[in-house]
Amino acid sequence: MTYSKIIGTGSYLPAQRVTNDDLAARLGAKGIETSDEWITTRSGITARHYAAPDENASDLAVYAARNALEAAGLEAEQIDLIIVATSTPDFFGSFPSTACIVQNKLGMRNNSAAFDMGAVCSGFVYALSTADAFIKAGHAKNVLVIGTEVFSRILDFDDRTTCVLFGDGAGAVVLSATEEPGVLAIKLHADGSYGDILCGPSNPGNASGNRKYLYMDGPAVFKLAVTVLEKVANEALAHAHMPASDIDWLIPHQANLRIMAGTAKKLGLSAEKMVVTVHEHGNTSAASIPLALDIAVRDGRIKPGHNVMMEGVGGGFTWGAVLARM
Structure with a gap:
């Protein structure tokens, strides 16, 4: 049987690192206190x-991809x-797609x-699961999976409740066909009825409004996140017939340290078993999990x-x- 790993x-x-003090000064110049x-x-x-200004999501993705390819010992031409x-x-x-x-x-x-x-x-988790399916179906041998974001372009810097949370970055993995299990379990969910609590800018001429920036209902997102993250992790563990105590590392989406810590606690995992990069990177959306994964792999x-x-x-x-064995 073919597996993916x-x-x-x-x-x-x-290169541009923006501290909280930098943002406080930027917002303060507009009379917004933080x-x-x-x-x-x-x-x-x-x-x-x-x-x-001259960097796009694809540029960040290429840097991350090259690092992942080098770590995998593969050339770009070997990617399917x-x-x-x-x-x-x-x-x-x-269109054209960033890929x-x-x-x-x-x-x-x-x-x-x-x-x-x-x-x-959730984009990286969805993308990784898709790559796993392609490999297990025999349609690909080596897949490059990338999460990349330039959220700074869609932030409203008149809204301190959202603009301080997000950052830019990219993370990548090479997933390859193997004879031993790597990806052990995957569980995905969606509920479109919550679509209005976290939205991006609307398309021009959108009949439902002309929103220029990201919108987030923070309390509603927090409440939903702490509930579903514990549940989906336990679903993946059950599918793999594995107890939570066998998890060596938890890498949650790096959005909010309180949500992350709460999830670890509910799974019975100590804080030492959780990879945390949110303090230095902010919320990099689809890039946050692969970015954190790479840092923890490279620091040993x-x-x-x-x-x-x-x-x-x-x-x-x-x-x-996604539950995976490295």
Whole structure:
């Protein structure tokens, strides 16, 4: 039987690091009061990175992809499929897709398939599950899965409740066909009835309104997230016939430290078993899980054979979990 396994990880953060004090000064110039303490207390975030004016989601993705390919020991031409999870594509309407742009920038001429995945902060989990399905069906051997975002472009800097939470970045993995289990369990969900609590900018001429920036009902998102993240993690564990105590590392979507800590506690996991990058990166949406995964792999925390639970929740409303053995 064919399985899929993560054989390489990579990530990239734009050069511009923006601290809470930097944002406080920017908002203060508009007469909007905020502070490092106010932001940190509510989110756990102390800094984030913003893309340069000439950097697009595809540029961040290419850097992360190259790092993942190098770690996997593969050339770009050996990739059969590229899936890019993003809510901030290079082009309006996502055509050409960011995945096709990444393929071109990587210099790939093998006509590998490429497409984008839209599930917001759950995007990487959805994309990873799709890659796993392609491999298990025999349609691909090596798949490049990327989460990349430039959320700084869709933030309302007159709204301190949202603009302080998000950042830009990219993370990538190479998922390859193997004879031993790597991806152990996947569970995905969606509920469109919650679509109005977290929304991006509307299309021009949208009959339901002309929203220019991201909108989020923070309390409603928080309430839903803490409920579904615990449930979906337990569903994945049940599918794999594995107790939570066998999880070596929990990598939740890096959105809010209180949500993340609450999920770990409900699963009976100590804080030491959770990978946390939200304090330095903010919420990078589809990039947050692969970004955190790469950092923990490269600093030696995550080792071969470790069981890693990755889970995300995002606008749509979507949520899901992937349990993988590294």
